[in-house]
Amino acid sequence: MEYNRLIDRKAETDRITEALKRENTQFIVIYGRRRIGKSTLIKYLVNSQEQAIYFLSDTSTEAVQRSAFAKSVATVIDGFDKVIYPDWESFFRSMNNQLSQRIMVCLDEFPYLVKSCEALPSIIQKLLNEKILKFDFVLCGSSQQLMHGYVLNRQSPLYGLANEIIKMQPIAAQYMREAMECDAVQAVEEFAIWGGVPRYWELRRDYPDTKTAIRKVLLDPQGPLMEEPQRLLRDDMRDTVQASTLLTIIGNGANKLSEIASRAGKEANSLSEPLGKLRDLGYIRREVPFGDNPKKSKKGLYHINDSLLRFHYQFIVPYRSILELGKIDTVMQVVEIQLPQFIGQCWELLCRDYVSGNVIDGIAYNVASRWWGKIFPPEEKDGKMVELDVVAESIDKKHILIGECKWTHNDSADRLMETLEQKAKYLPFIKKGQQVHLVLFMKEAPTYMNEEAKILLPEDIMQ
Structure with missing residues (x-):
């Protein structure tokens, strides 16, 4: 291409x-x-x-x-x-x-x-x-x-x-449809794997479908991107061993600084510089709950921010020895099982990016983020932990958007909206007088819905 x-x-x-x-x-x-x-x-x-x-x-x-x-x-x-x-x-x-x-x-x-x-x-x-x-x-x-x-x-x-x-930054996800000549759903799936790097898109286009491209480009020991993460780190990091170790730990699900430090066998404060460098390069991100001060919050969670690196450290590094033996089919089975959840995480990011700075139903929103914490419904004396995929306050602070993201088939919009409404009743960050707007970000339109609900689909997010 x-x-x-x-x-x-x-x-x-x-x-x-x-x-x-x-x-x-x-x-x-x-x-x-x-x-x-x-x-x-x-x-x-x-x-x-x-x-x-x-x-x-x-x-x-x-x-x-x-x-x-x-x-x-x-x-x-x-x-x-x-x-x-x-x-x-x-x-x-x-x-x-x-x-x-x-x-x-x-x-x-x-x-x-x-x-x-x-x-x-x-x-x-x-x-x-x-x-x-x-x-x-x-x-x-x-x-x-x-x-x-x-x-x-x-x-x-x-x-x-x-x-x-x-x-130069990665190409925006919205251009994937044009580049791959595909519909919005496939564009989300492709972006989750290849990210916004033009050369990766070219390599993907050499194959008739996504699964074949994954096998040939990413999983094959002779594939053109098998060593790409190491090349990236050699370009930009003095200590590539430490950088790769941190990415491996985060890719394996350790997101808190204390967990990362424990698995790395390091003091937490000694990781500030290498983690900061990886953030500056755009390879990882640190999330804090909506409303928290990023500099002061102790609730920060680290995630791999780059699609290719995320795929590599989730599906390739843990199974590298198997892949070197030529057992690509074995690893491909793991990929196929976990891929919907993997794409779902990217879908959440795309939805937050879409809301950030955008005007939805005439309301201009600030930067969107996640939120996690306790709410206190009457029946839960000790509180209940909840997570919200998308939270954004309007620029004028009169409105707040609360969103749920789903990348599965046949989700009940009524059930999702009811759950979201229950969470919204007890959220501690909603200010007096703020109007709450509930939004569902779904892979496909529901076949039936009792109540009216604001639903955004890939066609909306990827336009």
């Missing part, structure tokens, strides 16, 4: 295109996890220019890379590759002096280039500060850790010099 269309990349292309129209030449930094579509975006931009230079760095030596880069420059400056350049400063100054018009120069996988020449950021800083460049300079890299160190860190020579810094 070709992603020349740049599904859901309009914001990035518009921002860069507008920057390139400014009077002065621009320094633009683009970064994000591997396979997120950075190179595709850059190539799209390069091809949209009348003239541009693109160079993909690799792990070869400094001299070899300069020679290869010179060949790319020679497509714009005739004979540029006929000269041997002793260092990067002379290379860039020579290129700049010979340019007859303003063009865009893109350096892809910039961290590889810096590994072969640690002085390169300082050289670029010097050129930028002189304000003599005739070209727009675009740096791009997959290693979020290295890009942060080379460009975004306060100690970096390039800190504060970029005109635009663009961190």
